[in-house]
Amino acid sequence: MLFLWLVGAFIMLFQWIYRLNRDYCILGFFAKRIRAKNGQPTESIAPFVKGSTIFANSFDLYGKDHSGVFEHSRDCAKKLGKSYVEYAMGTAIYNVIDADSAEHVLNDPNLINKGTVYYFLHPFLRTGLLTSTGKKWHARRKMLTPTFHFNILNQFQEILITESLKFLEQFKGKDEAVISLNEVIPRFTLNSICETAMGVKLDEMAEKGDRYRENFRQIEECFIRRMSNPLLWSDTLFKMFAEKDYTSALDVVHGFSSEIIAKRRDQLNDDMDSRGKTQTAEDELFTSKKRFAMLDTLILAEKDGLIDHIGICEEVDTLMFEGYDTTSIGLIFGLMNMSLYPKEQEKCYQEIQANINDELNNLDIGQVNKLKNMEYFIKETMRLFPSVPAMGRETTRETELGNGLILPKGSQIAVHVFDIHRNPEYWDSPEEFRPERFLPENSQNRHTYAYIPFSAGQRNCIGQKFAMQEMKTLMVALLKQFQILPEIDPKTIVFQTGLTLRTKNQIHVKLVRRK
Ligand code: HEM
Numbered sequence: 001m002l003f004l005w006l007v008g009a010f011i012m013l014f015q016w017i018y019r020l021n022r023d024y025c026i027l028g029f030f031a032k033r034i035r036a037k038n039g040q041p042t043e044s045i046a047p048f049v050k051g052s053t054i055f056a057n058s059f060d061l062y063g064k065d066h067s068g069v070f071e072h073s074r075d076c077a078k079k080l081g082k083s084y085v086e087y088a089m090g091t092a093i094y095n096v097i098d099a100d101s102a103e104h105v106l107n108d109p110n111l112i113n114k115g116t117v118y119y120f121l122h123p124f125l126r127t128g129l130l131t132s133t134g135k136k137w138h139a140r141r142k143m144l145t146p147t148f149h150f151n152i153l154n155q156f157q158e159i160l161i162t163e164s165l166k167f168l169e170q171f172k173g174k175d176e177a178v179i180s181l182n183e184v185i186p187r188f189t190l191n192s193i194c195e196t197a198m199g200v201k202l203d204e205m206a207e208k209g210d211r212y213r214e215n216f217r218q219i220e221e222c223f224i225r226r227m228s229n230p231l232l233w234s235d236t237l238f239k240m241f242a243e244k245d246y247t248s249a250l251d252v253v254h255g256f257s258s259e260i261i262a263k264r265r266d267q268l269n270d271d272m273d274s275r276g277k278t279q280t281a282e283d284e285l286f287t288s289k290k291r292f293a294m295l296d297t298l299i300l301a302e303k304d305g306l307i308d309h310i311g312i313c314e315e316v317d318t319l320m321f322e323g324y325d326t327t328s329i330g331l332i333f334g335l336m337n338m339s340l341y342p343k344e345q346e347k348c349y350q351e352i353q354a355n356i357n358d359e360l361n362n363l364d365i366g367q368v369n370k371l372k373n374m375e376y377f378i379k380e381t382m383r384l385f386p387s388v389p390a391m392g393r394e395t396t397r398e399t400e401l402g403n404g405l406i407l408p409k410g411s412q413i414a415v416h417v418f419d420i421h422r423n424p425e426y427w428d429s430p431e432e433f434r435p436e437r438f439l440p441e442n443s444q445n446r447h448t449y450a451y452i453p454f455s456a457g458q459r460n461c462i463g464q465k466f467a468m469q470e471m472k473t474l475m476v477a478l479l480k481q482f483q484i485l486p487e488i489d490p491k492t493i494v495f496q497t498g499l500t501l502r503t504k505n506q507i508h509v510k511l512v513r514r515k
Pocket residue numbers: 129130131141318319322323324326327330386387388391392452453454455458459460461462463464466467
């Protein structure tokens with residue numbers, strides 16, 4: 001009797017596990033499964049990565065260093081050749097490496113929530129434009145869009161030229177110099193974004209400026225440390241073991257931006273008082289002869305009761321964060337490619353000589369936009385070396401994608417820009433550097449979502465025009481005075497995981513003054 005009862009109980013348990021296993025990946029610690037429409041096998045749309053242990057993909061990254069984690073995604077993309085599914089620590093992850101899936105994800109109005117990793121940025125950015133969602137994100141996006149209007153960007157051109165010439169000052173009197181781009185470029189980009197976003201010259205703030213730069217870098221390091229170590233994903237463990245280093249750096253950076261915002265608010269109030277009270281905020285923004293900072297748009301919105309001081313801080317810190325590292329990486333790889341492809345460098349140089357005078361005083365935004373060879377060159381650089389190698393989204397409800405996949409609520413989606421940009425389905429000889437791919441006649445039949453360095457859809461990069469303008473301006477100033485020669489074998493570059501594209505090695509080039 002007992003025996004029959006035990007057999008019955010065993011069969012029932014087996015059936016229960018079988019049914020549960022159909023809906024959940026039990027060994028991925030109860031991750032709800034991704035399904036396909038109409039009961040098709042999920043694998044017919046997206047294959048599943050076989051885990052390195054019996055616990056699905058939960059421990060696939062265990063023991064890997066930053067470059068190992070980066071390579072893991074590249075290996076999966078190469079091996080599977082299709083967008084794929086993983087299950088880890090109770091979560092289903094849909095990894096996108098094809099343009100069709102990227103289009104489905106980036107165009108879905110219900111998929112605007114960022115993935116878990118962005119949560120680690122909250123102590124720094126709180127919920128600014130990059131990390132917020134829903135109504136708050138919509139309102140902030142609307143508020144910040146005029147900041148990137150053509151007229152405003154044109155005003156920033158003067159700052160970018162001044163900063164570029166200041167960058168060149170460090171080589172004054174030298175006929176040649178070997179430089180580490182990782183050391184010299186970030187100073188230029190941080191100075192540029194600081195003056196355009198906040199209206200202050202970091203270099204003129206001596207010790208305060210240096211402290212800001214140092215602590216900004218420390219925040220980035222803490223963030224990468226947390227992202228790469230699953231033990232620090234838990235808030236409790238993070239608070240116990242790592243938050244200490246983070247908090248002091250955050251205090252410095254937040255304190256700095258808060259102080260600048262307060263000063264700028266007073267300045268703007270005085271200006272507006274002296275110009276009469278009849279002007280609307282919008283008139284002020286577009287007609288003032290005085291140079292605007294991105295921050296001014298927010299201060300004007302504050303007058304209309306659309307944002308408060310904390311909100312302004314969130315957005316200023318976000319613009320600083322997004323506008324600093326991304327453009328540094330674009331410039332570092334852009335200048336490296338100039339050194340590696342002398343014929344392409346010469347093409348860009350000849351175009352500059354034909355259009356821009358030596359004082360750079362006709363380098364307005366119209367001229368910047370006319371430098372087409374330079375544009376193709378930078379685009380091809382960002383194809384091979386996208387500053388943001390992957391973007392994350394989270395489903396807030398069960399979501400059906402255009403390809404028939406049904407993602408359960410709480411799934412993570414990783415759009416691997418790096419792999420889409422090197423996917424042979426869209427790019428012939430994808431590893432080769434060929435700027436002519438971006439000539440209009442060579443681009444017209446390409447899938448629009450095969451090239452997404454600035455993302456696409458609603459949550460695309462708000463600063464993309466400014467970023468192109470900044471990168472082109474420095475390159476023009478540099479190429480006018482120097483030829484750039486190689487100092488690195490690109491095969492030795494080791495990439496590392498991060499929110500932006502990182503390398504283990506520094507990238508060097510040699511500058512030789514043109515006669
Ligand atoms: C080469 C330079 C740049 C690249 C490659 C780049 C790339 C991107 C990408 C891929 C996103 C989407 C991120 C995601 O969905 O997770 C993004 C968003 C964003 N970027 Fe950029 N970016 C660059 C420069 C800039 C600059 C210069 C600024 C500001 C001055 C900026 C401000 C932002 C902001 C605020 C967002 C969030 C937009 C939103 O969610 O509405 N970016 N950027």
